[in-house]
Amino acid sequence: MKVAIAGKGGAGKTTIAGTLARIIAERGQQVVAIDDDSNPNLALTVGVDRNAAATLDGIPRDMLVERTDADGTTRLVLAVPAEDFIDRYGVPVREGLTLLVMGGPNHGGSG
Amino acid sequence: MRGVVGGLVEGASRTTIVDLEAGLEHLSRGTARHVETLLIVGEPYFKSLETARRSFALAKELGIGQIRMVANKVRTPRDEDSMREYATRHGLPIATVVPYDDAVVAADERGMALIEYGPSAPSVAAIRGLADDLLTSGGVPADPAGR
Numbered sequence: 001m002k003v004a005i006a007g008k009g010g011a012g013k014t015t016i017a018g019t020l021a022r023i024i025a026e027r028g029q030q031v032v033a034i035d036d037d038s039n040p041n042l043a044l045t046v047g048v049d050r051n052a053a054a055t056l057d058g059i060p061r062d063m064l065v066e067r068t069d070a071d072g073t074t075r076l077v078l079a080v081p082a083e084d085f086i087d088r089y090g091v092p093v094r095e096g097l098t099l100l101v102m103g104g105p106n107h108g109g110s111g
Numbered sequence: 112m113r114g115v116v117g118g119l120v121e122g123a124s125r126t127t128i129v130d131l132e133a134g135l136e137h138l139s140r141g142t143a144r145h146v147e148t149l150l151i152v153g154e155p156y157f158k159s160l161e162t163a164r165r166s167f168a169l170a171k172e173l174g175i176g177q178i179r180m181v182a183n184k185v186r187t188p189r190d191e192d193s194m195r196e197y198a199t200r201h202g203l204p205i206a207t208v209v210p211y212d213d214a215v216v217a218a219d220e221r222g223m224a225l226i227e228y229g230p231s232a233p234s235v236a237a238i239r240g241l242a243d244d245l246l247t248s249g250g251v252p253a254d255p256a257g258r
Contacts, residue, residue, distance in 0.1 A: 001126045001245060002145055005181075006170075007152030008162050009133040012183040015215055015225055016152055017130040019235060022226045023242040030125035036116050036142075042130045047224035056115075064115065075114035075141070082122025098125075102116060 001029070009039070018045025025097035032086050033093070035101040043101060046093050053091045055103045117141035135166045143173035148245065150206060152181045155190035160197045167203050179206035181241070186211040206244065209237040 003020070007013035014037065021033035035042035035053075043053035065079040078085055090098035120127050120142055129146070131138060143149075149170050153163035163180055170178045180203050182194045191208055198205050214229035221228060226235055 002120050002123075002129075002147045003127070003150065003245065004120075004129040004131050004138075004142070004146045004148075004175075005150045005152065006131045006135050006138070006166050007133065007181075007183075008159060011152045011154050011159060012209070012215070013133070013152045014130050015219075015234075016150070016181060016183065016209070016238060016241075017128055018224065019226050019238045020242055020245075021128045022224070023235075023239050024126055024128070024246065027242065027246060029246075032119070032123055032125050032127055034116060034119060034127065034129045036129050037132050039133075044222065045224055047227050059115075067114070077114040078118040078122065082119045083124055085119065086123060086125070100119070 014041045015045050018042050018047075021046055021097060022093075025093075025095065028096065030096050032090060032098045032100060035099070038103070040101045040103070043091075043099060046097065046099055048091055048093050048099060053099055053101045055101045056089055059089070114139075114141060117145060121145040134162075135169045138169075138173065140173055143170070143175055146175050148177040148179065149175045150179055150181050150241075151203075152183050153194070154184045155182065155186070155194050160194065164197075164201050164203060167201070179204050181206055182208045184211045185209065207237055207241040209234050209241075 005013050005017040021031050025031045033046050043050045063079055064076040066074050067077045068074045090100050093099050151163045151166045153159050167178055182205050185191050185208050210233045212232050212234035214232035215225055215234055218225040218228035
């Protein structure tokens with residue numbers, strides 16, 4: 001299952017995302033919760049200490065590879081299988097639930 | 112990093128739940144392509160619903176299959192009616208209605224996860240219903256209240 005959650009700041013997007021991730025993990029699924037917001041708060045709503053969930057701003061470059069699309073734009077993509085990446089950089093929250101925090105205000109940009 | 116999120120959503124074999132940037136302007140086609148269900152969280156006031164409607168249109172353009180609104184912070188039957196009326200008028204299916212809940216504010220004030228502060232709070236109960244719908248092979252019904 002692949003779900004994304006959108007909404008204006010303050011609408012409750014992150015509370016719903018984090019709570020949903022916890023419930024689905026409780027139901028026995030293996031879940032990765034990905035915080036792609038530039039103001040990352042998902043850690044709190046899934047129930048881990050904010051400081052325990054370092055952001056991925058400093059991913060080693062050998063984890064990523066530059067790819068050029070047909071239209072000539074380049075973007076960074078994973079150089080390793082997604083599951084390996086999640087195991088390596090994810091923060092274990094509890095049984096069946098892992099958190100990945102992509103980055104702070106400066107993340108984004110490419111692709 | 113955008114390509115990274117798209118690659119994670121695409122390649123992960125486990126269930127993936129992505130908390131997106133506020134607003135969909137930054138949602139890349141690469142990420143959107145692999146998302147099966149987009150939940151757009153809206154509140155019962157006009158500007159929020161307008162934003163939800165724009166996000167809905169953009170998400171449709173990006174080709175996301177199942178797009179649903181979560182009607183959040185609903186205080187009164189009148190709130191719910193006005194959201195349903197707006198959603199119906201604009202063809203924006205509502206997945207679930209989450210009531211306004213003091214537990215959300217209280218959990219936030221204490222720096223706690225909502226589900227730990229109030230595991231049986233009304234808002235959590237509503238999100239449990241949403242999870243059940245997502246886990247059902249048919250996906251999220253457009254309107255579980257059947258109205």
